[in-house]
Amino acid sequence: MNINKSFSHISYTLDNEEYSKLALKMLAGSKSLNIIKPVNIRNNGARRFMYSVKDLSELTSVCSGLDEGSICLILSRYKGVIREIESQTFLKKKFLELEPDRIFIDSTTREVKFIIVPAFSDSESDSHRIFLEKNYSFISRIFGNRESFVDRRLQDLSKICVDIKGKKEDDTSRIEWLEKLFAYISKEYDQNCVIKEDDADISDIENSMKIKEIELNYDGEYGIFTFYITKKTFFIGKSDGNDGILAMNPAVSRTHCRIDIDGDKVYITDLGSSNHTYIDGLMITDDQNVLLKDGSVLRIADMDFKVVFNYE
Known part of the structure; x- marks a missing residue:
C-alpha cells in the first residue's frame, strides 16, 4: 500500500491488497464526528482511498506537550471510535490508523479525527498482535515524557505502559500486558475519573502548544541554509525588502510568498509569483491562504524547503 500526504488529503493506493466493500459502505454511513470518511476512487487501474484533511492539524504536532484534560479527551474519542468499529460486523480494529501524523484535530468542531482504511494488508494470524502494538505505541506517544498523573485512569495506563516497555518483543508475557492495556481502554477507562471529559476541551490541546519558531531547511543546488521564522508575518522573495531573501535564484519572484x-x-x-508555490507537490493558487504543516515540503519556484515547527 502506498501512502501519500498533501496539505488537503491523505491517499492510500492499494497494490495487491484486498479491501472490504461492506466496510467502505459502513464508513460512508457512519455518523461519528471522529471518523474521516473515505472517498473510494480508481486511478490508472489502482484502487485508492482519499481522506480530506484540509484545515485539520496533525496530532503529532502537539502530542509532546498535552495536559491531562487533553489526554483524557483524546482517549475518550479513541474509545468511541473503537466502540464504533466493534459495533459494525465488517469493520476491523486493524483498519484503524494510530500513527499520530494520521490522527487530526479539527479546530472548528473541536474534535479528534481518525482514519479507518478497510484494506487487508497483513495476515489474519498476526493482525491482532499488530493492533495491540499500535495501541500501545499510540498511548505512549500521547503520554510523551510524563511520568506522573493526577487522573487515576492515566496513572493506571501509564503503569501498564511502563510494564510493556520493560518486556522484549519475544517475551511471552508482553502479549498479556498488551491485552491488559487495550482491555483497560475498552472496558474500564470511564470509571472513577478525576478529570471529567466535560472539563476537557480540544482547545486545550491547541493552546497547550504554541509555535515558537519555524525552520525552512534547504539543501540543494544553491547550497545548504535555513530560514528561522519567529515573526508573525514573514515575506520571501529575491528583492532586498523581504525577510527571507533568495536573490541567488532568478526563478523566484521579487516578493514570492508570505508565511x-x-x-x-x-x-x-503565494503572492502572484511567476513560478508558483507548492506544498507537498501541489500548487497553491494566488492569494489563497493555505495551511502549512510540520514536516511538509514547501517548494518556492524550483527550491524545496523542509518545514520544521519548534514549539514553546
Whole structure:
C-alpha cells in the first residue's frame, strides 16, 4: 500500500491488497464526528482511498506537550471510535490508523479525527498482535515524557505502559500486558475519573502548544541554509525588502510568498509569483491562504524547503 500526504488529503493506493466493500459502505454511513470518511476512487487501474484533511492539524504536532484534560479527551474519542468499529460486523480494529501524523484535530468542531482504511494488508494470524502494538505505541506517544498523573485512569495506563516497555518483543508475557492495556481502554477507562471529559476541551490541546519558531531547511543546488521564522508575518522573495531573501535564484519572484503564524496554525500565501508555490507537490493558487504543516515540503519556484515547527 502506498501512502501519500498533501496539505488537503491523505491517499492510500492499494497494490495487491484486498479491501472490504461492506466496510467502505459502513464508513460512508457512519455518523461519528471522529471518523474521516473515505472517498473510494480508481486511478490508472489502482484502487485508492482519499481522506480530506484540509484545515485539520496533525496530532503529532502537539502530542509532546498535552495536559491531562487533553489526554483524557483524546482517549475518550479513541474509545468511541473503537466502540464504533466493534459495533459494525465488517469493520476491523486493524483498519484503524494510530500513527499520530494520521490522527487530526479539527479546530472548528473541536474534535479528534481518525482514519479507518478497510484494506487487508497483513495476515489474519498476526493482525491482532499488530493492533495491540499500535495501541500501545499510540498511548505512549500521547503520554510523551510524563511520568506522573493526577487522573487515576492515566496513572493506571501509564503503569501498564511502563510494564510493556520493560518486556522484549519475544517475551511471552508482553502479549498479556498488551491485552491488559487495550482491555483497560475498552472496558474500564470511564470509571472513577478525576478529570471529567466535560472539563476537557480540544482547545486545550491547541493552546497547550504554541509555535515558537519555524525552520525552512534547504539543501540543494544553491547550497545548504535555513530560514528561522519567529515573526508573525514573514515575506520571501529575491528583492532586498523581504525577510527571507533568495536573490541567488532568478526563478523566484521579487516578493514570492508570505508565511503567517497564528497561534498553533501556520499559513502560506503565494503572492502572484511567476513560478508558483507548492506544498507537498501541489500548487497553491494566488492569494489563497493555505495551511502549512510540520514536516511538509514547501517548494518556492524550483527550491524545496523542509518545514520544521519548534514549539514553546
